[in-house]
Amino acid sequence: MVFFSVDKLEPICKDIRADILRMTEAAGSGHPGGSLSAVELMTVLYFNVLNHRPQELEWSERDRFILSKGHACPVVYAVMARSGYFPVEELLTLRKLGSRLQGHPNMKSLPGLESSSGSLGQGLSVANGLALAAKIDKRDYRVYCLMGDGELQEGQIWEAAMTAAHYKLDNVCALVDYNNLQIDGKVEDVKGIAPLKEKWLSFNWHVIEIDGHDLEQVEKAYAEAKQIKGKPSIIIAKTIKGKGVSFMEDVAGWHGKAPNSEELEQALKEIYVQEGSTLKN
Amino acid sequence: MKMKPTRDGYGEGLLELGKTNPLVLVLDADLSKSTRTDWFMKEFPERFFDIGIAEQDMLGTAAGLALAGKIPFVTTYGVFVAGRAWDQIRTTIAYAELNVKIAGAHGGISVGPDGATHQALEEITLMRVLPNMILVVPCDAIETKKATLALASLQGPAYLRFTREASPVFTSESDIFEIGKSITLKKGTDLTLIGCGPIVYEALMAAEELNKLGISTRVINMHTIKPLDKETIIKAALETGAIVTVEEHQVMGGLGGAVAEILVQNSPVPVEMIGIQDTFGESGTPEELAEKYGLTSRHIIEASKKVLKRKTCRA
Ligand SMILES: Cc1ncc(C[n+]2csc(CCOP(=O)(O)OP(=O)(O)O)c2C)c(N)n1
Ligand SMILES: [Mg+2]
Numbered sequence: 049m050v051f052f053s054v055d056k057l058e059p060i061c062k063d064i065r066a067d068i069l070r071m072t073e074a075a076g077s078g079h080p081g082g083s084l085s086a087v088e089l090m091t092v093l094y095f096n097v098l099n100h101r102p103q104e105l106e107w108s109e110r111d112r113f114i115l116s117k118g119h120a121c122p123v124v125y126a127v128m129a130r131s132g133y134f135p136v137e138e139l140l141t142l143r144k145l146g147s148r149l150q151g152h153p154n155m156k157s158l159p160g161l162e163s164s165s166g167s168l169g170q171g172l173s174v175a176n177g178l179a180l181a182a183k184i185d186k187r188d189y190r191v192y193c194l195m196g197d198g199e200l201q202e203g204q205i206w207e208a209a210m211t212a213a214h215y216k217l218d219n220v221c222a223l224v225d226y227n228n229l230q231i232d233g234k235v236e237d238v239k240g241i242a243p244l245k246e247k248w249l250s251f252n253w254h255v256i257e258i259d260g261h262d263l264e265q266v267e268k269a270y271a272e273a274k275q276i277k278g279k280p281s282i283i284i285a286k287t288i289k290g291k292g293v294s295f296m297e298d299v300a301g302w303h304g305k306a307p308n309s310e311e312l313e314q315a316l317k318e319i320y321v322q323e324g325s326t327l328k329n
Numbered sequence: 330m331k332m333k334p335t336r337d338g339y340g341e342g343l344l345e346l347g348k349t350n351p352l353v354l355v356l357d358a359d360l361s362k363s364t365r366t367d368w369f370m371k372e373f374p375e376r377f378f379d380i381g382i383a384e385q386d387m388l389g390t391a392a393g394l395a396l397a398g399k400i401p402f403v404t405t406y407g408v409f410v411a412g413r414a415w416d417q418i419r420t421t422i423a424y425a426e427l428n429v430k431i432a433g434a435h436g437g438i439s440v441g442p443d444g445a446t447h448q449a450l451e452e453i454t455l456m457r458v459l460p461n462m463i464l465v466v467p468c469d470a471i472e473t474k475k476a477t478l479a480l481a482s483l484q485g486p487a488y489l490r491f492t493r494e495a496s497p498v499f500t501s502e503s504d505i506f507e508i509g510k511s512i513t514l515k516k517g518t519d520l521t522l523i524g525c526g527p528i529v530y531e532a533l534m535a536a537e538e539l540n541k542l543g544i545s546t547r548v549i550n551m552h553t554i555k556p557l558d559k560e561t562i563i564k565a566a567l568e569t570g571a572i573v574t575v576e577e578h579q580v581m582g583g584l585g586g587a588v589a590e591i592l593v594q595n596s597p598v599p600v601e602m603i604g605i606q607d608t609f610g611e612s613g614t615p616e617e618l619a620e621k622y623g624l625t626s627r628h629i630i631e632a633s634k635k636v637l638k639r640k641t642c643r644a
Contacts, residue, residue, distance in 0.1 A: 181393065
């Protein structure tokens with residue numbers, strides 16, 4: 049596997065951000081906020097962590113990624129395209145009639161997706177099932193699962209938290225995009241989830257807290273999780289919803305709204321501000 | 330007549346699958362004794378997983394296992410699986426066409442003294458509306474065992490409904506069982522009874538009485554609700570001109586609803602529906618409840634006479 053250094057990953061993250069904005073703008077709808085907050089988590093995962101073969105989708109030993117917060121599929125589609133699963137141009141078909149890139153992930157239409165999602169709270173259970181199967185068959189693949197912080201209000205997550213710990217699924221690595229926003233506002237105002245670290249610790253998980261936009265910390269967190277034996281790991285990544293676009297950052301209203309063409313232009317300028325546009329299709 | 334609950338047929342089916350199909354795993358949500366999955370657990374402990382009282386998580390875990398190529402049989406009471414975990418079944422399992430087998434125990438009002446909370450009366454409606462879903466409601470323990478085996482060798486999501494109480498074992502090991510293909514138990518030309526589940530036996534009893542009265546009554550065991558055996562239903566309507574559906578379930582959206590949908594679009598004939606008529610159940614013995622909710626052969630005979638009157642009015 050090619051390993052990408054941090055200075056190689058930085059421009060890729062910019063392209064991923066640009067992809068998210070361009071595809072949602074082209075679609076006229078979609079979820080940029082929670083996609084932008086997960087860019088570093090997803091980019092490091094797809095480029096440096098996952099043991100996968102984008103050209104051999106059925107490879108049975110591949111690591112699996114389950115997107116529990118299905119609405120954030122733009123970031124996943126973008127990292128998939130950029131890591132070789134399908135042509136980058138296809139991103140612009142998002143949400144259009146006949147597109148493989150459905151508004152929420154459909155594994156039947158887009159090979160390479162490991163599950164269909166969009167109804168929140170279910171992904172960790174699915175990840176556990178995949179991990180349990182690996183244990184039964186004594187296979188080495190790992191299973192990653194991205195959840196939103198608002199999503200943690202779903203009871204099923206905590207059922208799954210107990211299942212993973214009970215069956216000692218150390219091949220599960222959960223990720224929380226801790227951007228402190230959901231649709232109706234701040235998570236702590238809608239229905240608080242703090243103290244989050246203590247909750248997962250008391251559920252017998254190994255907990256790693258990081259700044260989810262710091263590529264080095266993200267790298268280290270994945271490496272640490274891989275070393276943990278006998279219990280599942282969770283990376284609680286502090287993030288900013290809408291990260292990278294000044295007018296979207298930390299604004300709940302950008303959860304499920306696409307930028308218009310002027311907003312897109314402004315956003316792309318900000319993303320590529322230092323070295324000018326490197327945008328390529 | 331030998332009596333045996335259909336859940337025993339499920340338990341036996343799993344035991345056989347344990348021996349013959351290493352991909353089969355069994356999951357339960359703290360009801361393994363009641364659902365008979367404990368039989369499998371004792372023989373194959375390494376392939377049994379108790380997920381605890383967490384039905385939604387159980388369905389999700391099964392989805393993951395299926396994604397990894399396993400054939401998970403998730404089992405609990407019908408109310409808690411078809412009802413509580415419906416969204417999980419819909420979006421994570423049926424939409425993705427995952428190979429998860431869902432077994433809903435304690436279907437019907439015959440659950441008895443536990444009362445309305447535990448008497449699942451809605452699973453047929455809830456499951457048959459889902460694309461890709463296969464839905465089987467076997468009529469006795471032998472058929473339930475056959476259905477369990479058949480579902481394991483079929484790709485895709487499926488729901489198997491079975492019951493708590495001992496009920497007549499009236500099919501035989503040698504009868505051919507094929508998912509999607511109904512079985513005509515009795516020939517007849519005046520009227521057809523179409524049933525599913527153990528209550529099919531009441532339909533058979535009713536048919537015997539009706540035949541004595543000179544009413545030639547056909548009886549069809551519609552064990553598969555989805556895919557529904559449309560041809561046989563249409564043929565019965567054309568040949569007998571009157572239909573009574575028989576189920577231990579809400580008629581609304583149930584077998585009654587399903588048969589009516591086919592008939593109105595193809596060959597409309599008068600239909601009466603035996604089943605639960607838009608009410609919840611209550612505590613009581615199975616016999617008392619069958620009497621109160623109109624589920625006995627006597628009720629089927631009354632409905633048959635009624636539908637025949639409607640048939641002659643039309644003619
Ligand atoms: C079961 C379910 N309930 C509600 C929704 C609608 N919904 C979509 S996204 C969302 C908010 C999610 O917030 P969070 O998990 O924090 O995601 P992020 O901030 O990362 O976008 C809601 C309520 C849903 N998709 N599924
Ligand atoms: Mg959030």
